[in-house]
Amino acid sequence: MKIALIGAGNVATHLGRKLFGVGEELTQVFSRNWLKAKQLADELGAVPVDDLAEITTVADLYLIAVHDDAIGEVAARLADNGVVDRLVVHTSGATPMQLFSEAAPGLERVGVLYPLQTFSKIRQPDFTKIPICVDASQTSDRELLRSLALNISPHVYPINDQQRATLHLAAVFVNNFTNHLFAIGENILKVGDLPFEMLLPLIQETVGKLENGPPAAMQTGPAIRHDEATIERHLRQLDGQPDLQEIYRLISQNIIASHL
Ligand SMILES: NC(=O)c1ccc[n+]([C@@H]2O[C@H](COP(=O)([O-])OP(=O)(O)OC[C@H]3O[C@@H](n4cnc5c(N)ncnc54)[C@H](OP(=O)(O)O)[C@@H]3O)[C@@H](O)[C@H]2O)c1
Numbered sequence: 656m657k658i659a660l661i662g663a664g665n666v667a668t669h670l671g672r673k674l675f676g677v678g679e680e681l682t683q684v685f686s687r688n689w690l691k692a693k694q695l696a697d698e699l700g701a702v703p704v705d706d707l708a709e710i711t712t713v714a715d716l717y718l719i720a721v722h723d724d725a726i727g728e729v730a731a732r733l734a735d736n737g738v739v740d741r742l743v744v745h746t747s748g749a750t751p752m753q754l755f756s757e758a759a760p761g762l763e764r765v766g767v768l769y770p771l772q773t774f775s776k777i778r779q780p781d782f783t784k785i786p787i788c789v790d791a792s793q794t795s796d797r798e799l800l801r802s803l804a805l806n807i808s809p810h811v812y813p814i815n816d817q818q819r820a821t822l823h824l825a826a827v828f829v830n831n832f833t834n835h836l837f838a839i840g841e842n843i844l845k846v847g848d849l850p851f852e853m854l855l856p857l858i859q860e861t862v863g864k865l866e867n868g869p870p871a872a873m874q875t876g877p878a879i880r881h882d883e884a885t886i887e888r889h890l891r892q893l894d895g896q897p898d899l900q901e902i903y904r905l906i907s908q909n910i911i912a913s914h915l
Pocket residue numbers: 662663664665666667686687688691719720721722723725728729746747748749769770771772773774775
């Protein structure tokens with residue numbers, strides 16, 4: 656399958672590498688920054704492009720992996736350039752497939768290929784463990800995306816807009832928010848001149864325990880124990896940091912309310 660890769664960020668890089676690795680043909684890589692496009696394109700045996708007007712109109716699949724806010728604009732440009740009866744998909748968890756019909760009504764075949772994982776360029780993802788959510792406006796394209804996705808992961812799910820929005824919301828809590836809490840933990844340790852690596856086994860065990868049961872059953876800490884004195888002590892330690900005090904209070908209250 657000839658694939659035009661639009662974007663050269665985290666997702667484009669890892670998806671591009673994986674698709675290339677399983678033998679798909681990456682024809683072009685687009686980035687507004689020519690050097691970024693060239694760097695990824697060279698790796699994938701593709702042609703670098705920094706102008707959307709130069710994107711081919713005869714790829715089998717257009718994989719749009721750009722910022723959520725730019726998907727509509729890119730799709731509209733593709734339609735204006737004459738990409739009409741080709742399959743155009745985005746990789747966003749938060750963006751409805753319906754966006755295509757609003758931003759680029761000329762596109763006849765649209766879809767989504769959303770890998771449910773956190774991607775950063777510096778870390779190699781293990782695609783065999785990544786759920787890939789697929790959807791398409793046409794049944795035959797849903798099947799096409801399903802087989803493409805099965806080439807890169809055994810975990811492929813047909814997921815509609817509403818289900819994907821639900822997944823993405825949950826993903827923000829379990830990944831984005833927990834990671835920010837790790838960053839808060841790191842800053843708190845700095846005050847005591849303590850290294851973050853001391854927290855790593857605790858973080859890893861928190862996740863590891865989920866193999867033994869649901870998260871609610873694994874909850875520990877002062878809130879679930881109703882240890883009021885400890886909670887008050889922690890809040891005093893956060894004096895002068897009202898945002899952190901509020902986060903601490905809100906999460907503690909929510910833990911208590913969830914275990915009544
Ligand atoms: N990162 C994740 O963990 C993850 C996981 C699943 C899905 N996603 C989804 O995958 C998509 C890409 O995310 P990412 O993490 O790969 O983002 P990223 O690393 O920040 O890369 C974003 C890309 O978007 C391009 N871009 C931004 N504004 C643009 C515009 N106006 N026109 C054209 N290109 C534009 C950037 O282009 P330049 O190279 O020109 O700067 C860059 O190549 C998003 O829809 C995101 O929701 C991300």
